[in-house]
Amino acid sequence: MLGLANNVTTKVASVVHSTQQTIAGELSLFAMSDKKILDEIYTTHVHADESFDDDSLFVIVENILKRATQTVDKIVQGTQVHVEDIEEKIPKPNFSVPLCTLKGISCEMQCKPPGEEIAHKTTLAILNKLSHYSWEAKASLTLAAFAMEFGEFWLLADLRESNHLAKSIAILKRVPVLLKPSQLQKRRQAILELNNLIKATLQVIECIDQFGKLSVYPPKDVPALSIALEHTPVDIYWAIMTVVACATKVTLLTSDEDKEFDLSPYSQKIHYVLNKLKIQLIVCHKQIEEAKNHRYILNLLRRPTEIMEVFKGLIFTKDNVQPLIDGSTKQTVNIDVLRRKNVLLFISGLDITDDDISILKPIHELTKKENQYKIVWVPIVEKWTDELRKKFEILKNKMPWFTVQQPGPIAGIKVIKEEWNFKGKPTLVVMNPQGKVEHSNALHMIRVWGVKAFPFTEKIEKELSHSHGEIHSVVEGVHPSVPSWLKENRYIFFYGGKDNEWIQQFTKKATALANDPILKEAKIYIELVCVGKNSKGEDDNGILGRFWTNIESLFLTKVDKQVDSVSQEIQKLLSYKNESGWAVLTRGSTVLVTGHGVSVLKVVEDFEKWKEHVKEKGFEFCFKAYYGRVVQASRPCCRLDIPGSTGKVPESMKCPDCQRNMETYISYKCCHIDGPTAHH
Numbered sequence: 001m002l003g004l005a006n007n008v009t010t011k012v013a014s015v016v017h018s019t020q021q022t023i024a025g026e027l028s029l030f031a032m033s034d035k036k037i038l039d040e041i042y043t044t045h046v047h048a049d050e051s052f053d054d055d056s057l058f059v060i061v062e063n064i065l066k067r068a069t070q071t072v073d074k075i076v077q078g079t080q081v082h083v084e085d086i087e088e089k090i091p092k093p094n095f096s097v098p099l100c101t102l103k104g105i106s107c108e109m110q111c112k113p114p115g116e117e118i119a120h121k122t123t124l125a126i127l128n129k130l131s132h133y134s135w136e137a138k139a140s141l142t143l144a145a146f147a148m149e150f151g152e153f154w155l156l157a158d159l160r161e162s163n164h165l166a167k168s169i170a171i172l173k174r175v176p177v178l179l180k181p182s183q184l185q186k187r188r189q190a191i192l193e194l195n196n197l198i199k200a201t202l203q204v205i206e207c208i209d210q211f212g213k214l215s216v217y218p219p220k221d222v223p224a225l226s227i228a229l230e231h232t233p234v235d236i237y238w239a240i241m242t243v244v245a246c247a248t249k250v251t252l253l254t255s256d257e258d259k260e261f262d263l264s265p266y267s268q269k270i271h272y273v274l275n276k277l278k279i280q281l282i283v284c285h286k287q288i289e290e291a292k293n294h295r296y297i298l299n300l301l302r303r304p305t306e307i308m309e310v311f312k313g314l315i316f317t318k319d320n321v322q323p324l325i326d327g328s329t330k331q332t333v334n335i336d337v338l339r340r341k342n343v344l345l346f347i348s349g350l351d352i353t354d355d356d357i358s359i360l361k362p363i364h365e366l367t368k369k370e371n372q373y374k375i376v377w378v379p380i381v382e383k384w385t386d387e388l389r390k391k392f393e394i395l396k397n398k399m400p401w402f403t404v405q406q407p408g409p410i411a412g413i414k415v416i417k418e419e420w421n422f423k424g425k426p427t428l429v430v431m432n433p434q435g436k437v438e439h440s441n442a443l444h445m446i447r448v449w450g451v452k453a454f455p456f457t458e459k460i461e462k463e464l465s466h467s468h469g470e471i472h473s474v475v476e477g478v479h480p481s482v483p484s485w486l487k488e489n490r491y492i493f494f495y496g497g498k499d500n501e502w503i504q505q506f507t508k509k510a511t512a513l514a515n516d517p518i519l520k521e522a523k524i525y526i527e528l529v530c531v532g533k534n535s536k537g538e539d540d541n542g543i544l545g546r547f548w549t550n551i552e553s554l555f556l557t558k559v560d561k562q563v564d565s566v567s568q569e570i571q572k573l574l575s576y577k578n579e580s581g582w583a584v585l586t587r588g589s590t591v592l593v594t595g596h597g598v599s600v601l602k603v604v605e606d607f608e609k610w611k612e613h614v615k616e617k618g619f620e621f622c623f624k625a626y627y628g629r630v631v632q633a634s635r636p637c638c639r640l641d642i643p644g645s646t647g648k649v650p651e652s653m654k655c656p657d658c659q660r661n662m663e664t665y666i667s668y669k670c671c672h673i674d675g676p677t678a679h680h
Contacts, residue, residue: 029116030265034234041237044127048134052098056091058140058209063089064151065143065202071154072195075179076188098141104129105145109247114261119248123241136212139205139236146243150198150250174254187253194249197263200270201242207277208232208239214284221291224283235273242266290414297412300435301419308339310435314412315378315404324376327400337374337402340433342455344375344442346401347416348426350391355546356426357398359447364401366451372433373455375401380410380422430456444553448474465557465567474550475586478543479529489588491524491619495600496531496544497581502597503530506581509604518611524619548577569594585623592620593627603627 066086108125112118130138157175159166170176177183178191211228219226245266252259300310312321312335323332344367346360360375367373377399381388384407396403416422420429420440428446430439439445442456449464475494476483485492493510497503507530513519514526532544555570569584572594576582581597593600603626610626617625 028265029120030269034231037234037237040124041127041233044124044131045135045233046131049132049137050134052133052137053092053095054134054137054140055209056095057097057137057144058205059089059091060097061140061144061147062202062206064147065198068147068151068154069195069199071158072191075154075157076184076191076195101129101141102145102148105142106149109146109244111251112244112248114248114252114259116245116265119241119244122244123237126240126244127237135232135236136205136208139208139239142240142243143202143205146247149247153250153254177256178254190249191253193263193267194246194253197242197267197270198246200267200274201239201246204235204239204270204274204277207274207281208235210281211277211284214288217288217291222284222287224280224287228277228280228284235277238269238273242270293411294414297415298419301415301437304434304436306339307341307343307431307433307435308335310431311335311338311343311376314415315410317409317411322405324402325396325405326402327396330397332405333402338376342373342433342438343431344373344456345429345431346375346377346426347380347420347422347429348377349380349424350388350395351424352395352426354398355542355549357395359443359450360428361400362451363446363454363456366454367401370454377401377403378410378416379404379407380413380416381407384408428456444556447550447553448557461557474547474554475529478531478547481527482529485527486588488525491526491592492529492586493526493583494529494531494586495581495583495597497576497579497597499580499597502581502601506583506597506601506604509601509607510583513604513607516607516611518614519619522615522619524614551577587620593624595627595631599627599630602630606630 063086070086105126108122108129112122126142127138130141133141153173153175156166156170156173157179160170160175161167178187184191211225211232214222214225215229217225245261245263249261249263252261297313300313316322321335323334324337325331326333326337344363348356364375367375377396379392379395381392389407392407410416420427420437426443427441428439428443429437430442432438438455438457439461442453442461445453445456445461445464453460453464475492476486478494482492495503495506495510507528510526510528514528519526531547532540534540534543551570551574555567555574569591573582573584576594576596579597581601583593583595583597583600584591585593585595585600595603603623606626610622613622
């Protein structure tokens with residue numbers, strides 16, 4: 001919305017600038033930069049007298065000008081104008097009008113010849129007189145001085161036919177000069193243009209006054225307010241300069257001379273300022289509403305509340321509660337189905353894959369048996385289009401659980417992003433029947449342990465993170481034979497990398513090692529699994545993507561827990577993700593070595609140097625011992641890239657190799673491990 005405001009004001013500014021050309025070869029004041037204006041007017045400002053009751057003065061000015069401009073419309077346009085009821089606003093009882101100040105301002109404005117340079121100098125003179133007032137008060141006082149004269153003029157015009165005193169004073173004020181039928185006919189358009197300009201200027205100062213009242217809200221809740229307030233002095237400069245021009249126009253209209261004074265540049269400028277302020281006010285009120293809603297949702301989450309009420313407040317805007325779609329029947333159902341249930345909020349964008357959906361299907365089957373649990377998909381899209389709505393329908397039809405029926409703005413998007421660290425990647429927030437969050441993202445543990453992680457609370461995650469065999473669930477899907485090899489407790493090399501030449505070398509050397517007669521004689525069976533290849537040996541980016549997603553998930557289930565040998569091995573493996581080569585040696589589900597490609601390849605290549613000790617000390621001992629010597633000699637630096645979208649980024653982390661504290665960097669990478677770009 002703030003971007004919209006900036007775009008609109010920029011476009012309006014360019015139109016205004018282009019229509020205000022140079023005068024007599026010199027740059028027009030209307031083309032003067034805001035910085036230049038600020039430089040000039042700040043020298044007139046000393047300090048703000050906070051004791052002055054600006055609000056009461058503005059109430060009086062509003063009362064005068066709204067009635068005066070209505071009187072103008074009534075007299076000049078006759079029966080064509082619709083007379084509206086104007087609310088009478090009351091100033092504070094003890095308010096004292098600073099009459100001398102108003103008369104001083106009035107004197108500055110009276111009987112000035114037309115011209116923008118004179119209007120500018122008069123404006124600076126007024127600002128100098130009002131140097132001890134706040135910027136808002138400067139505008140109100142100037143408008144009050146004008147209103148005193150303008151209001152009196154049209155009051156006399158309205159009363160002169162029925163009141164002898166008014167008739168006589170009206171002659172002194174030259175009212176009959178303007179209202180002579182011939183003059184009125186001749187100057188009707190100019191009078192109406194002046195009247196409209198006064199209305200617009202009053203609105204500008206009304207808007208500025210509203211910004212002042214919004215200052216009670218914390219700046220972080222209303223960031224757009226700071227932009228508006230910062231620009232207030234310049235806006236007030238234009239308001240005062242316009243009032244000065246209006247005063248000059250009134251003098252010309254009541255004179256016998258036919259001097260021209262075009263108010264259109266002032267009108268263009270003040271309407272530009274008014275449009276900008278109106279847009280900024282809309283943005284500010286929207287931000288305030290969002291901040292109030294944010295606090296309301298946080299309060300819902302932080303105190304025991306019925307889950308259905310929390311869901312309503314989190315997802316729907318006021319008075320726009322929608323039913324859900326039941327994915328199993330494709331029928332709409334009332335959100336009452338969530339009452340007193342544990343709710344699993346599946347929050348994601350529309351770039352989710354079939355894998356993201358498939359890992360939740362066993363969980364959905366479980367929830368059908370455990371009727372106290374319900375899954376609801378909440379799609380998050382910044383700006384919906386027809387194409388995205390079609391994509392939403394396709395995805396929705398793949399899901400057997402509940403879905404929000406009519407996707408649109410999510411009321412609690414700020415809570416979802418800030419409290420639950422949602423940054424685009426799918427998240428599964430687990431909430432109990434009282435609306436308490438039991439886990440801010442259980443998707444990681446579900447990827448690792450599946451239904452074993454039920455009921456998906458942080459307590460369960462902590463318990464599971466201390467168990468063994470986590471690698472089992474991560475590697476099972478990379479090759480069809482892996483599950484049986486794990487059961488048989490065989491040695492398995494899982495390996496991969498960015499460098500195909502390294503992969504070929506490792507495959508060749510590791511195959512030779514696995515087929516060595518000494519190992520065969522000792523009944524030591526070693527299997528090779530190149531991660532990212534299917535059973536036919538072809539590249540499969542889907543397998544590779546799932547593998548690294550599951551490794552990241554396993555890492556994240558342990559990142560805040562006590563460091564153990566498994567978490568260190570996972571951390572190592574994750575640090576090798578973008579290296580030329582890496583390898584993991586397991587025995588069944590037990591990880592023996594996680595190594596950088598260069599180091600592990602060296603151990604395998606040097607098998608001849610250590611294989612004689614295998615009969616005596618065992619393959620496992622010998623491999624780990626030799627690997628330790630290789631790493632000790634090379635000790636490569638460890639680099640770990642944690643996806644920023646996870647929300648779980650520890651403040652510090654020790655190197656899994658040398659145990660020193662690792663330095664922290666931010667990196668952005670596009671790894672293309674999930675397959676080719678989709679074109680829709």
